[in-house]
Amino acid sequence: MSALVIVGHGTRSAAGVDQFTALVDRVRRRAAGSVGDVEGGFIELSRPPLTDAVAALAGRGHRSLVALPLVLTAAGHGKGDIPAAMAREQARHPGLTYRYGRPLGPHPLLLTALAERIDAALAGADRAGTWVALIGRGSTDPDANAEVAKVARLLWEGRGYAGVEPGFVSLAEPSVPAVLERLRRLGARRIVVAPYFLFAGVLPDRIVARSTEFAAAHPDLDVRVADLIGDCDALADLVLERHAEALRGDIRMNCDTCAYRVLMPGFADKVGRPQTPHDHPDDPVGGHHHHHHDHHHPQRHEPTLRPGQVAIVGGGPGPDDLITVRGRAMLHAADVVVADRLAPQGLLAGLRPGVLVVDAAKVPRGPSMGQDTINDTLIRHARAGKRVVRLKGGDPYVFGRGHEEVQACAAAGVETVLVPGVSSAVAAPALAGVPVTHRGVAHDVTVVSGHLPPEHPGSLVEWAALGRSRGTLVLLMAVDTIGRIAETLVAQGRAADTPVLMVQDAGHPGQRALPTTLDEVGELAAREGVRPPAVFVVGPVVALAPVAAVAAG
Ligand code: SAH
Numbered sequence: 001m002s003a004l005v006i007v008g009h010g011t012r013s014a015a016g017v018d019q020f021t022a023l024v025d026r027v028r029r030r031a032a033g034s035v036g037d038v039e040g041g042f043i044e045l046s047r048p049p050l051t052d053a054v055a056a057l058a059g060r061g062h063r064s065l066v067a068l069p070l071v072l073t074a075a076g077h078g079k080g081d082i083p084a085a086m087a088r089e090q091a092r093h094p095g096l097t098y099r100y101g102r103p104l105g106p107h108p109l110l111l112t113a114l115a116e117r118i119d120a121a122l123a124g125a126d127r128a129g130t131w132v133a134l135i136g137r138g139s140t141d142p143d144a145n146a147e148v149a150k151v152a153r154l155l156w157e158g159r160g161y162a163g164v165e166p167g168f169v170s171l172a173e174p175s176v177p178a179v180l181e182r183l184r185r186l187g188a189r190r191i192v193v194a195p196y197f198l199f200a201g202v203l204p205d206r207i208v209a210r211s212t213e214f215a216a217a218h219p220d221l222d223v224r225v226a227d228l229i230g231d232c233d234a235l236a237d238l239v240l241e242r243h244a245e246a247l248r249g250d251i252r253m254n255c256d257t258c259a260y261r262v263l264m265p266g267f268a269d270k271v272g273r274p275q276t277p278h279d280h281p282d283d284p285v286g287g288h289h290h291h292h293h294d295h296h297h298p299q300r301h302e303p304t305l306r307p308g309q310v311a312i313v314g315g316g317p318g319p320d321d322l323i324t325v326r327g328r329a330m331l332h333a334a335d336v337v338v339a340d341r342l343a344p345q346g347l348l349a350g351l352r353p354g355v356l357v358v359d360a361a362k363v364p365r366g367p368s369m370g371q372d373t374i375n376d377t378l379i380r381h382a383r384a385g386k387r388v389v390r391l392k393g394g395d396p397y398v399f400g401r402g403h404e405e406v407q408a409c410a411a412a413g414v415e416t417v418l419v420p421g422v423s424s425a426v427a428a429p430a431l432a433g434v435p436v437t438h439r440g441v442a443h444d445v446t447v448v449s450g451h452l453p454p455e456h457p458g459s460l461v462e463w464a465a466l467g468r469s470r471g472t473l474v475l476l477m478a479v480d481t482i483g484r485i486a487e488t489l490v491a492q493g494r495a496a497d498t499p500v501l502m503v504q505d506a507g508h509p510g511q512r513a514l515p516t517t518l519d520e521v522g523e524l525a526a527r528e529g530v531r532p533p534a535v536f537v538v539g540p541v542v543a544l545a546p547v548a549a550v551a552a553g
Helices: 014-031 050-059 076-092 108-122 142-156 176-185 202-217 233-248 325-333 370-383 402-411 424-431 463-468 482-491 521-527
Strands: 003-008 037-042 064-069 097-100 130-136 163-168 190-195 222-225 310-314 336-339 356-359 388-392 416-419 445-449 472-476 499-504 512-517 534-538
Touching: 003 014, 003 050, 003 076, 003 233, 014 037, 014 233, 037 050, 050 076, 064 076, 064 233, 076 097, 097 233, 108 130, 108 142, 108 190, 108 222, 108 233, 130 142, 130 176, 142 163, 163 176, 176 190, 176 202, 190 202, 202 222, 310 325, 310 370, 310 402, 325 388, 325 416, 336 370, 370 388, 370 402, 388 402, 402 416, 424 472, 424 499, 424 534, 463 482, 472 482, 482 521, 499 521, 512 521
Parallel strands: 003 037, 003 064, 064 097, 130 163, 130 190, 190 222, 310 388, 310 416, 336 356, 336 388, 445 472
Antiparallel strands: 472 534, 499 512, 499 534
């Protein structure tokens, strides 16, 4: 049985709280069994607090919720404050998970409701002689303001008003008086001010006050203010639609023009940064001081990179697009990137301007000093307050020395974030069309470093056991040692005709795959001039007929 928590931001207006509470009741009634359980709560200022709403649902056994932010556009509340509040609830209720619904607007139900409020204000006066000023809350987030402009346009389309112009009561231009003045100069005689607001509050009251002042200064103008959207069936149905959408996992947030993801003119300070709770400095209800929160895709629960932290990021086996979404977000946030030679180099070209790129292969190093120098570089930049990304090939914890860097940072008191990557151990065979396991063929896969030959006293590998095994072996860093390794495996019992595939530069345009057998691989590698990076796949999976594997690159 599904549970829905409707999350409001809170208001000092008693009427606003009543409207919210009435809407929650209405949603409960109209859900009529389609939603098991509905609660509503506020993140600040008003009762009941979100904490009580979540506790009520958790107390009735719900462990997975849909959390729906009751906001019209995705701005500070929807992107930052409400997810931050939900994160605190998750900390209070271990095991609690939630899907995050998207903002309510723009939506035809809202447009219809707005038109109804405007018609009510017109009381029979004609639409053709009426200009509408649609007034949004206003935000420092350009995408949120653009949403209001879009709603204004959609409201105009096909409804026969003389025109609809967007304006904002706080933080963005044009202000209420500015948009009214604009309409006056366009020749408007009758203007309906339509607040794009759900419920009563300080800001809607201010829209009325500014409009009344403007009207008093221009007695020749007919200025009317429409009602708020308010508690109504259309809004309840829209809430239920957003709930169903979140349950289906079908959340179409508009991220294409989000300043936190994309460089927008004038907003370079936001791109790649976590959404932080915002402030409406002139708004007594809007002074939010929650702690900083995650990146703005809260439904994915992405950790972010804060100043002074180091993210150890697996970049995947080589092509730029085999990094994880999380890894790429870390790169977008980085001030400094320390990159390995095997890290996907194309990603470095896409960094924000001004990001310092340190090539770890060129870090000056004395004998056996390389890793220490890299560790020092990470720690130095982190201590200088930079967001540092250590970009590695494949996965950082698969022969990547990632944990050495985590330990070194920890010893220096520097926090780290570990982002796993797609390891070449699995991806290089796959990109060459070979699965490392296959039902009925191989039930185990062993990933082995070949950087030391089998007879080396420092070797930690149980070569005798690998010789007895029938499963898949994937050998990394073995270009120089593959001949000795193959001999050892055969001497320890592995059949000499065991199929082997060498995959060099997997995923790159020059990818090369050479099939052979254990008794011939050493000679073949020398003859063909195989060079790192390459993996050797050993075992019966190699003999499976490759099925038109389309290699990337
Ligand atoms: N952490 C990395 C491995 C680092 S060790 C990972 O998880 O993939 C370096 C070895 O990885 C190379 O010697 C080679 O064996 C393998 N390797 C990395 N990238 C590769 C690629 N694109 N194609 C083939 N082998 C690759």
